[in-house]
Amino acid sequence: MEFIEFFISHRNEVLQLTAEHLVLVGLSTSGAVLIGIPLGVGLARNPRWRSPVLGFVNVIQTIPSLALFAILIPLPVIGGIGTSTALIALVLYSLLPVVSNTVAGLIGIDPAVREAAVAMGMTDRQLLWKVELPLALGVILTGVRVATVIGVGLATIAAAIGAGGLGVFIFRGLAMLDSRLILAGAIPAAAMALAADLILGRIERHFGARRTA
Amino acid sequence: MSTAVEFRSVSFRHVSGRPVLSQMSFTLSKGEALALVGRSGSGKTTVLKLINRLFEPSAGEVLVEGVQTTAWDPIRLRRRIGYVIQEVGLFPHLTVARNVGLVPTLEGWEAERIRVRVWELLRMVGLAPERFADRYPHELSGGQRQRVGVARAVAADPPLVLMDEPFGALDPITRAELQQEFKDLQAQMKRTLVFVTHDMPEACLLGSRIGLVQDGRLVECLPPGEFLRSKHPEVQAVLRTLQASESLNVQR
Numbered sequence: 001m002e003f004i005e006f007f008i009s010h011r012n013e014v015l016q017l018t019a020e021h022l023v024l025v026g027l028s029t030s031g032a033v034l035i036g037i038p039l040g041v042g043l044a045r046n047p048r049w050r051s052p053v054l055g056f057v058n059v060i061q062t063i064p065s066l067a068l069f070a071i072l073i074p075l076p077v078i079g080g081i082g083t084s085t086a087l088i089a090l091v092l093y094s095l096l097p098v099v100s101n102t103v104a105g106l107i108g109i110d111p112a113v114r115e116a117a118v119a120m121g122m123t124d125r126q127l128l129w130k131v132e133l134p135l136a137l138g139v140i141l142t143g144v145r146v147a148t149v150i151g152v153g154l155a156t157i158a159a160a161i162g163a164g165g166l167g168v169f170i171f172r173g174l175a176m177l178d179s180r181l182i183l184a185g186a187i188p189a190a191a192m193a194l195a196a197d198l199i200l201g202r203i204e205r206h207f208g209a210r211r212t213a
Numbered sequence: 214m215s216t217a218v219e220f221r222s223v224s225f226r227h228v229s230g231r232p233v234l235s236q237m238s239f240t241l242s243k244g245e246a247l248a249l250v251g252r253s254g255s256g257k258t259t260v261l262k263l264i265n266r267l268f269e270p271s272a273g274e275v276l277v278e279g280v281q282t283t284a285w286d287p288i289r290l291r292r293r294i295g296y297v298i299q300e301v302g303l304f305p306h307l308t309v310a311r312n313v314g315l316v317p318t319l320e321g322w323e324a325e326r327i328r329v330r331v332w333e334l335l336r337m338v339g340l341a342p343e344r345f346a347d348r349y350p351h352e353l354s355g356g357q358r359q360r361v362g363v364a365r366a367v368a369a370d371p372p373l374v375l376m377d378e379p380f381g382a383l384d385p386i387t388r389a390e391l392q393q394e395f396k397d398l399q400a401q402m403k404r405t406l407v408f409v410t411h412d413m414p415e416a417c418l419l420g421s422r423i424g425l426v427q428d429g430r431l432v433e434c435l436p437p438g439e440f441l442r443s444k445h446p447e448v449q450a451v452l453r454t455l456q457a458s459e460s461l462n463v464q465r
């Protein structure tokens with residue numbers, strides 16, 4: 001009950017930080033999609049590059065997030081303290097599920113379907129936009145959903161380098177040993193992750209339903 | 214009669230270097246139907262893929278309508294050639310109508326003309342358009358899918374059609390029905406047809422000539438009547454399997 005009172009009395013700050021958090025996740029996921037899908041398409045078409053690039057993206061995923069923020073801070077141009085550094089780290093983390101699902105979705109397409117499309121006289125671009133991407137869409141969206149949920153969690157840590165977001169409450173709560181503050185950051189973040197999972201799951205089912213042949 | 218397809222000492226090697234076809238030559242006039250028979254792996258499918266330039270010859274020349282396939286714009290060439298494969302390869306995310314109307318769509322036909330053509334084709338292959346046009350491929354049986362595959366291949370009225378075991382995956386009754394329907398269709402349309410089959414009755418029914426492919430060579434290429442009388446040992450081997458299955462029918 002104490003927590004709810006705290007929540008209500010600090011509602012402006014909660015809303016403010018939630019909005020910041022949403023912006024962080026929205027921007028980083030969009031970045032991961034904008035980089036990850038074209039990268040995945042490229043890797044699906046060039047098998048030779050596939051394992052080195054996926055391996056590299058995988059390695060990034062294994063770096064603990066606090067360590068990655070620490071590595072980025074001293075770097076020139078992209079580094080420093082603040083939102084832009086945090087966004088770079090978040091994009092790097094969200095990349096793996098988007099890239100690997102794009103590759104998996106595209107190479108999982110029935111070869112007979114691709115052969116029929118080429119033999120019907122589709123250009124490379126038509127093959128990609130009319131056949132390959134629509135068929136891989138369900139799997140790609142799964143990757144986007146996973147990336148978003150990961151992003152919501154990781155963005156809390158971005159507060160450590162001054163990027164704002166709900167992590168501000170959590171870190172402050174940890175420093176002050178105040179569980180109300182920790183919960184005020186953790187509960188909205190968890191709700192956001194669940195909501196993202198639910199909404200994106202709906203979209204995914206809507207677009208992915210017809211690909212089962 | 215003008216030639217539709219011509220092979221001039223065509224050889225083809227797989228990327229691994231394994232020879233698939235060697236020194237194959239034949240000429241097909243417009244309106245002819247060539248049935249390719251032979252063992253699995255003998256190179257029959259490769260012949261089809263050389264015609265629509267999914268493959269390019271390692272040596273020799275493949276000519277379609279008198280022009281080398283390598284000189285054709287591959288997109289223009291393939292739009293003039295219908296292609297039916299055994300796995301059918303329907304687009305699972307598109308309805309039957311959109312599958313069938315795909316090449317006309319790519320060719321930029323008007324929507325109404327495509328609709329009329331699609332309905333006409335569905336009727337032709339024995340699928341009631343009002344029931345099937347809006348279904349998705351996964352809602353169809355194997356035989357229905359195969360019919361859609363045939364309709365799709367001939368949608369833009371291509372002068373040349375290639376079929377790779379088009380009726381292979383069907384039960385014998387449906388297969389016989391579709392073969393007969395296709396025969397009637399062929400009689401109306403007078404397209405040039407090249408098809409691969411393991412079914413000798415199908416080769417005799419639809420083919421104006423039967424070509425036997427053995428180890429990448431065309432060892433015999435004759436009209437059905439003469440083909441059945443050929444003394445070539447591999448032809449004899451093919452025909453023995455046919456007689457075996459017929460005697461089985463008689464015993465029953």
